[in-house]
Amino acid sequence: MTTVFGVPLAVILGQLMLGLVNGAFYALLSLGLAVIFGLMGVVNFAHGALYALGAFAALLGMKWLGLNYWVALLAAPAAVAVLGLAAERALLRHVYKLPPLYGLLLTFGLALVIEGTLFQLFGSSGDSYPVPEALRGAWNLGFMILPIYRGWVILASIVVCTGVWFVIERTRLGATLRAARENGALLQSFGVNVPLLFAATYGGGAALAALAGVLAAPVILVTPHMGSSLVIVVFAVVVIGGMGSILGAIVSGLGLGLIEGFTKVVYPEASNVIVFVIMAVVLILRPAGLFGKE
Amino acid sequence: MNGTRIFYVLAALFALCVPLFGIYPIFMMKLLCFAMFACAFNLLLGFSGMLSFGHAAFFGSAAYATGWLMTAHGCGPIAGVAAGVGVSAALGLVVGALAIRRQGIYLAMVTLALAQVVYFVCLEAPFTGGENGLQDVPRGALAGLLPLKSDLVMYYAVLAAFVAVYLLIRRIVHSPFGQVLKAIRDNENRAVSLGYDIDRYKLLAFVLSAAIAGLAGSLKALVLGFVTLSDVTQANSGEVILMTLVGGSGTFFGPVIGAALVVTLQEYLSDLVGGWVTVIIGAVFVVCVLAFRRGIVGELAARTFRR
Numbered sequence: 001m002t003t004v005f006g007v008p009l010a011v012i013l014g015q016l017m018l019g020l021v022n023g024a025f026y027a028l029l030s031l032g033l034a035v036i037f038g039l040m041g042v043v044n045f046a047h048g049a050l051y052a053l054g055a056f057a058a059l060l061g062m063k064w065l066g067l068n069y070w071v072a073l074l075a076a077p078a079a080v081a082v083l084g085l086a087a088e089r090a091l092l093r094h095v096y097k098l099p100p101l102y103g104l105l106l107t108f109g110l111a112l113v114i115e116g117t118l119f120q121l122f123g124s125s126g127d128s129y130p131v132p133e134a135l136r137g138a139w140n141l142g143f144m145i146l147p148i149y150r151g152w153v154i155l156a157s158i159v160v161c162t163g164v165w166f167v168i169e170r171t172r173l174g175a176t177l178r179a180a181r182e183n184g185a186l187l188q189s190f191g192v193n194v195p196l197l198f199a200a201t202y203g204g205g206a207a208l209a210a211l212a213g214v215l216a217a218p219v220i221l222v223t224p225h226m227g228s229s230l231v232i233v234v235f236a237v238v239v240i241g242g243m244g245s246i247l248g249a250i251v252s253g254l255g256l257g258l259i260e261g262f263t264k265v266v267y268p269e270a271s272n273v274i275v276f277v278i279m280a281v282v283l284i285l286r287p288a289g290l291f292g293k294e
Numbered sequence: 295m296n297g298t299r300i301f302y303v304l305a306a307l308f309a310l311c312v313p314l315f316g317i318y319p320i321f322m323m324k325l326l327c328f329a330m331f332a333c334a335f336n337l338l339l340g341f342s343g344m345l346s347f348g349h350a351a352f353f354g355s356a357a358y359a360t361g362w363l364m365t366a367h368g369c370g371p372i373a374g375v376a377a378g379v380g381v382s383a384a385l386g387l388v389v390g391a392l393a394i395r396r397q398g399i400y401l402a403m404v405t406l407a408l409a410q411v412v413y414f415v416c417l418e419a420p421f422t423g424g425e426n427g428l429q430d431v432p433r434g435a436l437a438g439l440l441p442l443k444s445d446l447v448m449y450y451a452v453l454a455a456f457v458a459v460y461l462l463i464r465r466i467v468h469s470p471f472g473q474v475l476k477a478i479r480d481n482e483n484r485a486v487s488l489g490y491d492i493d494r495y496k497l498l499a500f501v502l503s504a505a506i507a508g509l510a511g512s513l514k515a516l517v518l519g520f521v522t523l524s525d526v527t528q529a530n531s532g533e534v535i536l537m538t539l540v541g542g543s544g545t546f547f548g549p550v551i552g553a554a555l556v557v558t559l560q561e562y563l564s565d566l567v568g569g570w571v572t573v574i575i576g577a578v579f580v581v582c583v584l585a586f587r588r589g590i591v592g593e594l595a596a597r598t599f600r601r
Contacts, residue, residue, distance in 0.1 A: 043399045043402075043403070091584060099398070101398060102583050104345070104347075104402055105535065105579060105582075105583050106580055106583040108532060108576075109575075109576045109577065109579025109580040109582075109583065110576065111576070112573065112576025112579065113577055113580070116569065116571075116572030116575075119569060120568075120573065229410070232406055232407055232528065233407075233410075235407055236403070236407040238403070239396075239400060239407065243400065272414045273411045275407075276410060276411045279404070280408070283395050283396065284392070284395070287395040
């Protein structure tokens with residue numbers, strides 16, 4: 001059998017595939033962060049909490065309303081988007097004129113409120129969400145057995161990421177959004193409802209986080225704090241990619257997932273921290289991030 | 295300014311007489327440790343304009359170092375605490391050197407990520423006791439003579455350390471070095487154009503803040519007699535930010551008041567509302583950012599000057 005570093009190739013490929021699944025989540029989450037930051041200038045610390053909220057929405061939708069996975073895939077992000085919209089109108093819009101640190105602190109408080117409430121209502125033990133009927137089973141790829149659901153996660157993430165990238169970088173709507181960030185007052189004088197655009201952007205970013213949460217629900221335990229350590233990794237991903245760069249967020253999310261998977265094979269003890277180590281190296285060599293402009 | 299002096303005399307009298315009032319001494323010591331932690335954090339955020347989202351790493355690593363040396367190696371309290379401060383200062387040098395390569399929110403994210411590395415190290419390392427943490431950390435005796443086992447002696451030792459740190463921070467901020475830090479905080483580019491090597495100033499501020507945060511952590515390990523993973527978590531980093539923000543960042547006494555409020559809140563509120571404390575803390579964060587950015591002391595000072 002072929003081996004690399006004394007490890008069978010099949011094992012490496014298997015871990016890389018799992019790494020890619022993780023990377024799919026990193027990409028989706030850092031994409032949402034990059035959209036919110038790039039268009040609104042707010043670092044959304046509540047992203048991990050919104051991700052957990054998405055998973056809970058799917059779980060409760062199933063338990064209380066009998067909604068299936070496919071409905072949840074649309075309904076949960078929609079519900080979280082409404083919440084995000086409300087949070088933007090009630091709270092977040094007041095900090096745009098302040099130094100960006102206040103946006104970070106505000107959303108941090110928001111994250112504590114969301115996670116604390118989920119914890120109080122549903123406890124910390126968590127619950128599992130069944131894999132939908134149509135995506136059960138596994139494919140034999142020759143070098144590994146890939147559960148179909150994990151393949152679906154990778155596919156869904158890539159499709160959504162490409163879609164969001166296309167909307168923001170290549171459509172008129174995206175151009176309007178970018179213009180709102182560049183010069184909101186001027187755009188408003190053209191008759192565009194800029195405050196609405198900002199609210200919709202935060203709602204959209206929240207929906208992306210929630211979508212990641214629904215996608216994750218069948219593969220991990222749904223707990224109130226499922227997003228709180230993930231969001232730190234995603235922050236590191238964003239620092240590596242260069243904040244505000246949407247393509248950078250997608251590419252570095254997937255890439256770092258792969259690297260993390262590879263680390264699990266060669267030096268498992270370091271797999272928890274490898275992303276942070278890479279971040280340190282990038283900071284030394286290229287402080288603006290791999291795709292950042294500065 | 296006379297009012298300020300009277301306030302300090304009253305505060306000092308209160309602190310000295312606390313044991314007479316029958317306030318639980320452990321609670322007061324814990325409060326002083328967190329007040330010191332918040333003052334250290336404030337040196338960075340309030341006076342140098344750097345928001346570290348990973349200060350628990352310094353607090354916790356020093357607590358672990360002290361706890362480990364005193365439990366497993368029979369170190370005395372002075373050596374143990376000094377080693378803790380050394381560890382946190384060294385860590386501050388590494389984290390600071392990386393973090394100051396970016397500014398503002400990026401610096402916050404970098405410190406958050408690096409603190410997470412420290413958390414994982416504390417979780418996995420063989421000498422930290424993993425999920426259990428370190429239990430039964432002895433207090434030892436000061437210079438081999440004064441037994442710190444007595445809460446009264448320990449209280450005055452912690453109080454003395456706190457007063458020393460408080461005066462040190464005032465001295466730092468009022469020194470030429472501190473003036474440069476404030477200049478960097480207010481306008482970084484201007485400080486550069488005036489010819490200051492701002493990276494050196496920022497790094498030194500970072501190391502000083504980390505070292506003081508470490509002192510607070512080490513003392514906390516002695517006071518409570520245990521070190522747990524919660525000392526190095528992100529939640530702890532968040533709380534110190536809240537303390538500073540509530541009390542008034544960029545004021546000297548604000549972080550002390552903020553720490554007193556938050557620690558008291560946690561102590562008494564958790565009996566009343568249980569786990570809702572996290573939600574309340576989050577809500578206080580939101581309110582502070584939206585309506586109360588100067589904090590209690592900052593707000594009071596602004597009113598006095600307006601009059």
